[in-house]
Amino acid sequence: MSTEETAESFENTHVLDPAATADSQETVNREIADIHAAYRASVADGAPEETQPRIDFAPYRSSLLRHPTKSLHHADPETIELWSPAFGERDVHVLESDLTIQHNGEPIGERIVVQGRVLDGDGRPVSGQLIEIWQANAAGRYVHKRDQHPAPIDPNFTGVGRAITGPNGEYRFTTIKPAPYPWKNHHNAWRPAHIHFSLFGTDFTQRMITQMYFPGDPLFPLDPIYQSITDPAARDRLVATYDHSVTSHEWATGYNWDIVLTGSNRTLMETEEEH
Amino acid sequence: MAQAPELKLAPTPGQTIGPFYGYALPFTDGEKLVDRAHPGAIRLHGTVRDGHGAPIPDSLLEIWQADEHGSIAQETGSLIRDGHTFTGWGRTAVDNVGRYSFTTVNPGPTEEGKAPFIMLTVFARGLLNRLFTRIYLPEDTAALANDPLLSSLPPERRSTLVAVREANGDLRFDISLQGPEETVFLSYPRNA
Ligand SMILES: [Fe+2]
Numbered sequence: 157m158s159t160e161e162t163a164e165s166f167e168n169t170h171v172l173d174p175a176a177t178a179d180s181q182e183t184v185n186r187e188i189a190d191i192h193a194a195y196r197a198s199v200a201d202g203a204p205e206e207t208q209p210r211i212d213f214a215p216y217r218s219s220l221l222r223h224p225t226k227s228l229h230h231a232d233p234e235t236i237e238l239w240s241p242a243f244g245e246r247d248v249h250v251l252e253s254d255l256t257i258q259h260n261g262e263p264i265g266e267r268i269v270v271q272g273r274v275l276d277g278d279g280r281p282v283s284g285q286l287i288e289i290w291q292a293n294a295a296g297r298y299v300h301k302r303d304q305h306p307a308p309i310d311p312n313f314t315g316v317g318r319a320i321t322g323p324n325g326e327y328r329f330t331t332i333k334p335a336p337y338p339w340k341n342h343h344n345a346w347r348p349a350h351i352h353f354s355l356f357g358t359d360f361t362q363r364m365i366t367q368m369y370f371p372g373d374p375l376f377p378l379d380p381i382y383q384s385i386t387d388p389a390a391r392d393r394l395v396a397t398y399d400h401s402v403t404s405h406e407w408a409t410g411y412n413w414d415i416v417l418t419g420s421n422r423t424l425m426e427t428e429e430e431h
Numbered sequence: 432m433a434q435a436p437e438l439k440l441a442p443t444p445g446q447t448i449g450p451f452y453g454y455a456l457p458f459t460d461g462e463k464l465v466d467r468a469h470p471g472a473i474r475l476h477g478t479v480r481d482g483h484g485a486p487i488p489d490s491l492l493e494i495w496q497a498d499e500h501g502s503i504a505q506e507t508g509s510l511i512r513d514g515h516t517f518t519g520w521g522r523t524a525v526d527n528v529g530r531y532s533f534t535t536v537n538p539g540p541t542e543e544g545k546a547p548f549i550m551l552t553v554f555a556r557g558l559l560n561r562l563f564t565r566i567y568l569p570e571d572t573a574a575l576a577n578d579p580l581l582s583s584l585p586p587e588r589r590s591t592l593v594a595v596r597e598a599n600g601d602l603r604f605d606i607s608l609q610g611p612e613e614t615v616f617l618s619y620p621r622n623a
């Protein structure tokens with residue numbers, strides 16, 4: 157997408173979102189604290205620890221009308237649900253994992269490497285699968301028509317990358333550290349810096365999209381999207397680790413982030429059949 | 432299936448797709464599992480709505496399905512389509528009024544006597560984690576009546592999972608994230 161396209165006038169549905177409120181950060185913090193306290197009490201009473209975000213999480217105002225109110229219905233996976241689409245070299249070029257070389261010049265900002273492994277819930281590497289990432293630039297701006305944040309677009313940074321995982325589930329992206337950005341959830345709302353990740357497993361039931369965060373972000377306690385995960389140990393799983401062995405001399409700082417998908421039912425059935 | 436064993440590792444939580452995926456995830460011909468000229472090509476289309484029945488303009492959908500004969504493709508090439516390889520997977524963003532459209536084929540049953548369906552994943556701004564559902568074809572009423580998932584649902588909820596066949600052969604499947612018409616969304620063993 158060209159910079160001209162980005163600058164064109166565009167109906168900003170994000171700004172006009174009827175779910176957006178003028179509530180204060182303190183109001184949102186209180187709502188988050190109440191939900192978390194109720195969760196801690198339920199775990200103390202023997203309820204299982206939660207691993208996923210609540211989809212019904214009112215402090216994130218846009219979720220109010222967009223979450224199912226009926227509980228998810230259990231299904232035993234059938235054949236198609238036990239498989240995932242296949243991706244490979246035909247789909248993704250190796251250079252797509254370097255977000256700093258997509259234009260003529262060097263993007264502005266802190267060059268970083270983010271690497272890790274994709275595993276399934278049984279600890280098996282997920283190899284040969286597609287990972288997609290997208291993110292804001294070093295000023296907190298997306299190359300997206302609806303992003304109206306008055307921070308500069310970087311003509312040398314699009315912020316989109318793809319990779320196919322290696323034989324041990326490994327991936328490695330070179331990019332620029334994204335900045336926090338404001339949004340319309342409540343007055344003076346800011347997202348912690350993050351990179352969006354999209355992942356496939358061996359079963360399509362493992363399909364997921366999430367966000368990776370950076371260690372020590374002061375915006376964590378204020379962010380209803382991050383805090384929609386009520387369990388602190390589960391929240392920590394979205395935070396990358398600074399890893400000096402990934403940092404390279406006079407070039408880029410390094411972060412490590414392993415991703416664990418949910419359980420595969422196909423490998424489980426195949427293992428059962430082998431017995 | 433027997434009681435599924437516990438996971439050895441705690442899964443990484445999901446998060447919302449957010450508002451800004453539009454320049455990153457959709458790709459050329461993502462919605463075309465087959466070319467419109469393909470014999471047996473149909474349109475699968477509908478609208479995504481919120482709890483007030485209002486269209487959701489910022490949702491991304493993916494489908495995953497068997498081919499006409501019930502075979503599951505393991506061909507690469509979804510992201511750079513060559514126009515004739517069937518990969519079984521498609522992705523599309525809804526338009527400004529919440530409508531989506533895929534060009535695909537009717538999936539065949541993957542097992543004899545089973546009701547064929549297309550697997551659907553819904554992502555949206557405001558939706559904190561992805562949702563899964565099934566789009567059943569309306570024709571094989573005997574197989575639908577015997578389907579374990581459909582028969583475990585009351586009739587008014589069951590109907591949210593069965594697509595409507597239009598006069599020209601297209602399939603219509605509307606999605607409601609909330610409200611009286613709320614689509615049945617699914618959980619599977621080991622994916623909580
Ligand atoms: Fe974002």
